[in-house]
Amino acid sequence: MKKTLTVAVIGLTTLFASGSVLAQGKPEVPVKQRQAAMTLIGKYFGPMGGMASGKVPYNADVVKRNAGYLDALSKMPWDGFGAATQDVKSRALPAVFSDTAKFKEAQDRFTGEVSKLVSTVAGGDEAAIKAQLGAVGKACGGCHENFRQK
Amino acid sequence: MKKTLTVAVIGLTTLFASGSVLAQGKPEVPVKQRQAAMTLIGKYFGPMGGMASGKVPYNADVVKRNAGYLDALSKMPWDGFGAATQDVKSRALPAVFSDTAKFKEAQDRFTGEVSKLVSTVAGGDEAAIKAQLGAVGKACGGCHENFRQK
Numbered sequence: 001m002k003k004t005l006t007v008a009v010i011g012l013t014t015l016f017a018s019g020s021v022l023a024q025g026k027p028e029v030p031v032k033q034r035q036a037a038m039t040l041i042g043k044y045f046g047p048m049g050g051m052a053s054g055k056v057p058y059n060a061d062v063v064k065r066n067a068g069y070l071d072a073l074s075k076m077p078w079d080g081f082g083a084a085t086q087d088v089k090s091r092a093l094p095a096v097f098s099d100t101a102k103f104k105e106a107q108d109r110f111t112g113e114v115s116k117l118v119s120t121v122a123g124g125d126e127a128a129i130k131a132q133l134g135a136v137g138k139a140c141g142g143c144h145e146n147f148r149q150k
Numbered sequence: 151m152k153k154t155l156t157v158a159v160i161g162l163t164t165l166f167a168s169g170s171v172l173a174q175g176k177p178e179v180p181v182k183q184r185q186a187a188m189t190l191i192g193k194y195f196g197p198m199g200g201m202a203s204g205k206v207p208y209n210a211d212v213v214k215r216n217a218g219y220l221d222a223l224s225k226m227p228w229d230g231f232g233a234a235t236q237d238v239k240s241r242a243l244p245a246v247f248s249d250t251a252k253f254k255e256a257q258d259r260f261t262g263e264v265s266k267l268v269s270t271v272a273g274g275d276e277a278a279i280k281a282q283l284g285a286v287g288k289a290c291g292g293c294h295e296n297f298r299q300k
Binding site: 040069 | 185189190218219221223
């Protein structure tokens with residue numbers, strides 16, 4: 001049993017090599033991973049942004065699920081912006097690497113607003129949730145404005 | 151204040167259009183999103199697979215964080231395999247779309263093993279955690295074997 005598991009795990013370690021420590025030193029990997037996190041943040045924020053602006057009918061179950069997902073996703077992109085990734089083609093502006101303190105501040109603002117969204121969603125007040133969705137959206141936009149190419 | 155938030159939310163809705171209901175009907179979008187989820191599952195499972203097989207030193211804090219992330223990520227890929235995505239170039243095998251019951255079973259097995267990982271991690275028994283990491287790995291591999299091109 002133990003042997004079978006070990007073999008399975010070694011197989012899987014190889015399988016996931018492109019996403020693991022074994023792929024250290026290939027700066028394309030963290031770039032792909034941070035972009036994947038942004039793609040999923042877009043997937044789960046998108047419909048909620050639509051609900052907050054009234055373009056999509058409000059759905060409390062979707063908001064609860066998506067806010068929970070965002071809580072995890074909002075923490076995932078940031079270790080993908082290491083100095084080693086500076087020369088990989090992407091929309092990251094040079095300020096990401098030159099103004100790291102301000103970039104960190106913008107990250108913290110975003111993760112903080114998402115945390116607040118999760119607690120606001122738990123409270124169940126639709127108007128407060130929509131207002132907090134606006135605050136999350138502003139935190140996304142603030143960072144994109146200064147640190148991402150148009 | 152309300153107006154500012156509304157404007158911000160509308161702006162963000164546009165910003166995230168590619169990931170939202172506004173992009174319905176473009177099957178490339180769910181394909182990109184499901185691949186993003188797999189990329190991040192690889193990012194966070196990879197190091198734990200290495201720990202389970204002894205290639206990477208065991209780190210309880212990383213395991214706790216990554217297991218929590220996987221709990222959310224493990225639920226994200228599946229709505230990206232709709233019938234409309236069948237003709238988009240990817241490594242998904244035809245069985246994804248023809249044997250949907252078996253594909254659903256494989257998804258449920260994976261999310262179930264990840265849920266068990268989260269509770270095993272909470273228990274704190276390193277040997278049990280490593281065994282459960284093996285079970286998660288087998289669930290990944292089982293699905294890839296039958297539903298993903300080599």
